[in-house]
Amino acid sequence: MKARIIVTLKQSVLDPQGQAIEGALAALGFDGVGSVRQGKIIDIELSDPADAETRLNAMCEKLLANTVIEDYRVEMVE
Amino acid sequence: MKARIIVTLKQSVLDPQGQAIEGALAALGFDGVGSVRQGKIIDIELSDPADAETRLNAMCEKLLANTVIEDYRVEMVE
Secondary structure (H helix, E strand, O other): OEEEEEEEEOOOOOOHHHHHHHHHHHHOOOOOEEEEEEEEEEEEEEOOOOOHHHHHHHHHHHHHOOOOOEEEEEEEOO | OEEEEEEEEOOOOOOHHHHHHHHHHHHOOOOOEEEEEEEEEEEEEEOOOOOHHHHHHHHHHHHHOOOOOEEEEEEEOO
């Protein structure tokens, strides 16, 4: 089975990478672009679907997300 | 309105970051993890919903994705 983990910075945390994208889009002439935030996705294939959600949450807590500054969400793809 | 852009490496392109995550998960004792691929998401707020999809695709082609090695998908969030 496949799962997708989405890791985003918490709203209260500054996102310089997003701000850089915002500036670059404006410089390229794209108008009306408000806030831009960047995050990451991690696509994982699991051979065993048992307890997948629990295991994926544990992976996020231990390795994939820094829960001090980041939020994560686990989505089952198939 | 808000849109989410998902940028992933093409399947044929090596993903060393994903492989590093795969190795780290195995070292932490998570079994049954197959291939791991990492990508990025960019959340953009647009003040004007007109032609949003066309403009977002243009942003991806010009700046946000390297279409030689990356695929992108545009999703309207709200």
